[in-house]
Amino acid sequence: MSMHDHFLTLYVPCGTRITTAAQRMRNRLACALSLAVLPACSALAGEVETSWAQRLRDDAQHLHAVMRDNHPGAVDPENPRFAPALDDALRTALVRAGDVRDAGGYWWALRELQVSFDDGHVQLSVKQPLGLPLRWAGVLTRYRNGRHVVAVREEQDATLPPLGAALVSCDGTPAAALAAERLGRFSGRWHLLSQQVDNAPRLLMDEGNPWAPLPQACIFEHAGVDYPVAMRWRSMNRDELAMYWPRVQPASMNGIGLRTLPGGITWISLGSFSGNADAESYPKLTALLTEVEARQDAIRRGPIVLDVRGNGGGSSHWSQRLAEAIWGEDAAQRAAPRSDAVDWRVSAGNIAHIRAFRDQLRAADADDAERLAWANEVLSGMETAQRQGLALWRQTDDADAASTPAPAPATNTPARHATAPRVYVLTDSACASACLDAMDLWKALGIVQVGGETSADTTYMEIRGEPLPSGLVWVGVPTKVYRGRKRGANEAYRPDIRYDGDLADTEALQAWIAGLAGG
Numbered sequence: 001m002s003m004h005d006h007f008l009t010l011y012v013p014c015g016t017r018i019t020t021a022a023q024r025m026r027n028r029l030a031c032a033l034s035l036a037v038l039p040a041c042s043a044l045a046g047e048v049e050t051s052w053a054q055r056l057r058d059d060a061q062h063l064h065a066v067m068r069d070n071h072p073g074a075v076d077p078e079n080p081r082f083a084p085a086l087d088d089a090l091r092t093a094l095v096r097a098g099d100v101r102d103a104g105g106y107w108w109a110l111r112e113l114q115v116s117f118d119d120g121h122v123q124l125s126v127k128q129p130l131g132l133p134l135r136w137a138g139v140l141t142r143y144r145n146g147r148h149v150v151a152v153r154e155e156q157d158a159t160l161p162p163l164g165a166a167l168v169s170c171d172g173t174p175a176a177a178l179a180a181e182r183l184g185r186f187s188g189r190w191h192l193l194s195q196q197v198d199n200a201p202r203l204l205m206d207e208g209n210p211w212a213p214l215p216q217a218c219i220f221e222h223a224g225v226d227y228p229v230a231m232r233w234r235s236m237n238r239d240e241l242a243m244y245w246p247r248v249q250p251a252s253m254n255g256i257g258l259r260t261l262p263g264g265i266t267w268i269s270l271g272s273f274s275g276n277a278d279a280e281s282y283p284k285l286t287a288l289l290t291e292v293e294a295r296q297d298a299i300r301r302g303p304i305v306l307d308v309r310g311n312g313g314g315s316s317h318w319s320q321r322l323a324e325a326i327w328g329e330d331a332a333q334r335a336a337p338r339s340d341a342v343d344w345r346v347s348a349g350n351i352a353h354i355r356a357f358r359d360q361l362r363a364a365d366a367d368d369a370e371r372l373a374w375a376n377e378v379l380s381g382m383e384t385a386q387r388q389g390l391a392l393w394r395q396t397d398d399a400d401a402a403s404t405p406a407p408a409p410a411t412n413t414p415a416r417h418a419t420a421p422r423v424y425v426l427t428d429s430a431c432a433s434a435c436l437d438a439m440d441l442w443k444a445l446g447i448v449q450v451g452g453e454t455s456a457d458t459t460y461m462e463i464r465g466e467p468l469p470s471g472l473v474w475v476g477v478p479t480k481v482y483r484g485r486k487r488g489a490n491e492a493y494r495p496d497i498r499y500d501g502d503l504a505d506t507e508a509l510q511a512w513i514a515g516l517a518g519g
Contacts, residue, residue: 050470053100056109059468060093063113063475066466067122072345072481073460075391089116096211103130104208108186110473112211115188118490119458120432125465125474134238135206137215137231141167142248143200145500148175150220151201152244159229165222167203170215170231179203182212192492194429194455201248206233250504252309252428256284258291263514264302268292268322271308273434275315275371277364285318292325300326300421303517306442307426309451309503313433317371319441326421327445335444337437340484342395344378344462346385350479353464354379395480423447424513427454427495428503433461439493440486449495450513452503456492459485 064086068074073082089112096109107130114124138154139161148167153160167175183199184190186209206214220227254271261267268288272281292299304326323332344350358375361368378395385393425447431439431454439454460478467474497516501508 051100052102052106053097055470055472056097056100056106057094059106059110059470059473060090060097060113062469063110064090066349066475066477067117070345070347070349070466070477070479071460072343072392072478075345076343076481078483085116089113092116099210101210102208103132105210106130107132108207108209108211111186114475115186118188119460119478120189120455120490121457121460121463121476121478123476125476127467127472127474130472132208133206134236134241135233136236137204137229137233139204139229140201140244140248141203143197148179148200148203151248161220161227161229162222165220165227168219168221168226170218178215182209186212189456189490192456192490193453194432194492197429197452198249201245204231205236250502252504252506254307254310254506256281256288258288261510261514263518265305265510265514265517266299266302267305267307267510269307270318270322271310273311273314273316273318273438275317275434277360277368281314289318289321289325292322296325302422303513304421304423305426305513306423306447308431308435308438309426309428310430311435312430312455313435315371316434316437316441319434319438323441323445326423331445332441335441337440337444337486339482342480342482343392344382344385344395344480346382346390346393348386349466349477350464351379351382351386353479354382422517424516425449426451426509426513427493428452429455431455431493433457436487436493443493448497448516449493450497450516451495451499451509453495454493456490458489459483 067086068083071082073079074086076082093109093113096105096112100106100109110124114122138157139150140152141148142151143149150161150163150165150167153163167178169175170178173181179196179200180190183203184195187195187199189195204215204218214233215231218229218231220229252271255269256271258266258268270288272279273285274281276282306322320332320336323335326332327335354375358372358379361372361375381393381395423442423445425439425442427435427439427449428451436454436457439449443449458478459482460480461482462479463476464479465474466477499509499512501512503509
């Protein structure tokens with residue numbers, strides 16, 4: 001059992017925040033990718049009194065202290081490099097502060113510090129617009145089948161390459177290396193396809209990063225013809241960016257629900273696994289489970305599609321319950337991945353976080369006895385460890401021992417229900433955290449993964465939010481670490497059958513999967 005509510009937000013400069021399911025603020029997981037346009041940028045109150053360099057120093061030092069005092073990695077005997085790396089990252093940020101003159105310097109230096117954790121759970125969430133500039137050279141790209149392809153161009157500029165042209169190089173630097181330098185350095189985990197896909201639209205945008213020089217001369221290729229382009233950088237209207245964004249980052253608009261398609265295919269949409277009882281998706285997930293359980297015999301007779309596009313995580317409670325309904329309780333519990341143990345970082349802030357979650361469950365009008373018991377167990381254990389002066393508290397099984405039997409002896413055969421349902425799981429780059437936990441379980445039950453590669457995570461989990469002193473940014477703080485998880489840190493799941501089309505096109509995907517199921 002795990003809350004796994006996460007705090008992941010991709011910031012596109014002042015005025016526009018692009019929020020994906022893999023990058024949503026904690027406890028506000030939505031059902032689909034969405035675009036939110038914030039109010040027009042304005043000078044921040046107190047900007048004259050407090051320089052951006054000082055904001056960076058204050059926020060970087062506080063972030064360092066929060067991680068040192070609350071993150072399990074800082075006292076993890078299995079990760080001796082964590083504490084020195086944390087200190088190195090702070091030193092780099094403080095050196096950067098000497099060159100910071102504006103919001104761009106502040107933000108990108110802070111992002112560089114965040115990236116040093118190499119952990120998608122340690123994310124920054126912007127609480128108000130920073131006033132960053134937004135410029136482009138009339139062309140935007142998206143990542144498609146290993147190439148940065150033109151998805152938007154300014155129609156009146158005849159010097160620009162056609163739609164569909166692939167970026168070859170800029171200033172002599174190949175496109176892949178350019179992306180690693182301009183994007184990977186400030187987003188991290190660049191070996192993951194999900195990171196390259198999600199960040200690709202920003203490759204040819206200027207967001208005020210003083211450490212990412214603007215390309216001046218680029219070469220594009222289309223149908224065997226090279227298109228050299230002198231990059232003329234100009235301001236971009238934020239309404240334009242909002243209009244263009246669906247072309248460079250198509251949204252799946254995946255919700256929560258069940259429907260039956262021609263051919264007897266049961267399509268179960270799982271756009272969120274939110275564990276927040278106050279979230280809009282929570283009652284929908286509860287109703288969905290009730291419906292699946294009521295119709296489980298009929299559902300098992302035909303192909304089943306579990307559509308987790310856009311699902312950035314939440315609680316593993318939902319995937320376990322769904323597995324029990326589809327494969328049967330015994331099979332699902334035998335297949336459930338188990339860590340050797342879970343170590344919680346003992347701190348006042350982490351204890352307050354668990355207590356608040358426990359109190360939220362108590363106040364919610366929902367049948368959550370299992371999760372309430374889990375929260376009480378963790379809270380009691382951490383409070384006892386705090387009184388004993390321990391830095392870590394070990395939870396021997398991250399589950400409700402009273403309701404979960406001991407695992408059966410391991411075999412090389414996936415545990416299945418007697419009816420052996422045919423189950424396809426449709427994934428994209430948003431699948432992270434508790435969505436990956438779902439994949440751990442469902443893979444063990446013999447599903448076929450289709451679509452795109454997932455995201456990945458580390459074994460540092462259970463995220464809480466912490467505001468930084470400037471009031472501009474919050475940071476996600478992991479509070480526990482799994483021991484002995486089979487899936488490695490930052491290891492993605494690659495599909496058994498890859499879909500090379502548009503993963504946001506649900507109708508086309510349904511036709512494609514119907515063909516797979518019929519074959």
